[in-house]
Amino acid sequence: MDRTALCTLGDIPPLSAHRRPIVKPLPDHLFTPHGASAETRWEAMAGQGYHTPNDRFFVGNHTTTPLIDAHSWRLRLHGDGLAGPRLVTYTELRKLPARTMDVAIECAGNGRSLFGAGGAGGASWGLGGIGVARWRGVPLKAVLALAGVRPDAVDVLATGLDDPADARGRVRHVVPLAKALDDVLVAYEMNGVPLPPDHGYPARLVVPGWVGIASVKWLGDVEVSTRPLDNPFGTGVTTPSVKSAFELPRPARIPFGQRHVLRGRSWSGAGGIAKIEVSTDGGRSWRKAFHRRGTRAWTPWHLEWCPREKGPGVLLARAVDHNGYRQPEITAYDKMGYLFDAIVAHPVIVE
Known part of the structure; x- marks a missing residue:
């Protein structure tokens, strides 16, 4: 050439x-x-x-x-x-x-x-x-x-x-x-x-x-x-934060009194996920979700739930990565909207 x-x-x-x-x-x-x-x-x-x-x-x-x-x-x-x-x-x-x-x-x-x-x-x-x-x-x-x-x-x-x-x-x-x-x-x-x-x-x-x-x-x-280069599209951040999401629409409609398997995924740019917890009562109590171990890109998880009350509700999921970082309840506002990592309320309607 x-x-x-x-x-x-x-x-x-x-x-x-x-x-x-x-x-x-x-x-x-x-x-x-x-x-x-x-x-x-x-x-x-x-x-x-x-x-x-x-x-x-x-x-x-x-x-x-x-x-x-x-x-x-x-x-x-x-x-x-x-x-x-x-x-x-x-x-x-x-x-x-x-x-x-x-x-x-x-x-x-x-x-x-x-x-x-x-x-x-x-x-x-x-x-x-x-x-x-x-x-x-x-x-x-x-x-x-x-x-x-x-x-x-x-x-x-x-x-x-x-x-x-x-x-x-x-x-x-x-x-x-x-x-x-x-x-x-x-x-x-x-x-x-x-x-x-x-x-x-x-x-x-x-x-x-x-x-x-x-x-x-x-x-x-x-x-x-051989010298540092300008990064005009740099965000000022490199590693994505810890997040969790439910594989559900917003809001999700859940049958009353029936066994349901809640599924979702958690991830961290800093490495794998060590623990996932799910709350089906708006944060009053938490249960450990079953998750796939040894994955780094993201971690699928699931938890059984049989709703006993009809009406609107909130599901929550939080994760801890292998570095010990836990998703917070709230996260500091960023003017560029980068690295959101707080626990997200997922609305459901039990009917």
């Missing part, structure tokens, strides 16, 4: 005549729309197994999903932290040794609308700005090795091929080199199939344990630098 003939991001035409912000269907029973983004309804996860199916995985877009031809796509590697520039084709990427990982992608603003009064900016996510998929791709470490990483490199800046979001330009995010060479993946498959357009086709970053903005979709450019 002629390394002197490297194209820039502007030389790669990613878009077709497509104009909708999101390509895949967004039926009301699966999604709540938020402009260019779409939130998964938690009741849509009932009975779906560990991974979020592609057709109901949330979409977090800054502008419009681009439609990119994998044959003309190139990943540009450059920067003074590399031995030299390099272009990587889709065919080359697919030939490199692959790895498969179960990883959660979660928007930093997941739960933003639950802060209540205060008017935090951004999409008004409930708790559905998260999904877990089985990602397959090439460790970023192996991709960067094609261009030779210098020993004095410190930062990696990944840029996507979607349209510029605002005056800041294209969506991009900085990952420290130590993290980039640890567990970051350049993914090309999602749940056993090529990445759908809304989820980054033909290739995206998957950054385990970090907020979703770091997992840049439609990856087109990676700069490796």
Whole structure:
């Protein structure tokens, strides 16, 4: 390959005549729309197994999903932290040794609308700005090795091929080199199939344990630098907080006097979940839920309940992660709506 003939991001035409912000269907029973983004309804996860199916995985877009031809796509590697520039084709990427990982992608603003009064900016996510998929791709470490990483490199800046979001330009995010060479993946498959357009086709970053903005979709450019790089789309946070959600509509209608199995999921960007408790009486008492052990992306759980009183009620769920962090009853307001982690009241009607 002629390394002197490297194209820039502007030389790669990613878009077709497509104009909708999101390509895949967004039926009301699966999604709540938020402009260019779409939130998964938690009741849509009932009975779906560990991974979020592609057709109901949330979409977090800054502008419009681009439609990119994998044959003309190139990943540009450059920067003074590399031995030299390099272009990587889709065919080359697919030939490199692959790895498969179960990883959660979660928007930093997941739960933003639950802060209540205060008017935090951004999409008004409930708790559905998260999904877990089985990602397959090439460790970023192996991709960067094609261009030779210098020993004095410190930062990696990944840029996507979607349209510029605002005056800041294209969506991009900085990952420290130590993290980039640890567990970051350049993914090309999602749940056993090529990445759908809304989820980054033909290739995206998957950054385990970090907020979703770091997992840049439609990856087109990676700069490796020997100096700290500017992070214009940085949120100021890296690790998602602990949360719990019921796989139920809001409000949920529960039959009176019948055995019912409450199901939900808890997660923490800092690691696995150690304990989940559920209250069916508005917090007056708590019971330990049965949960799947040894999972890191998120933890499914369940609890039997036979309601003895008709009328409206509230379900609560709280989790403790392996670091000992417990979901609080309330959480401090954040003006950007980031890292909501409080226990969420889930309304039910027993009838």
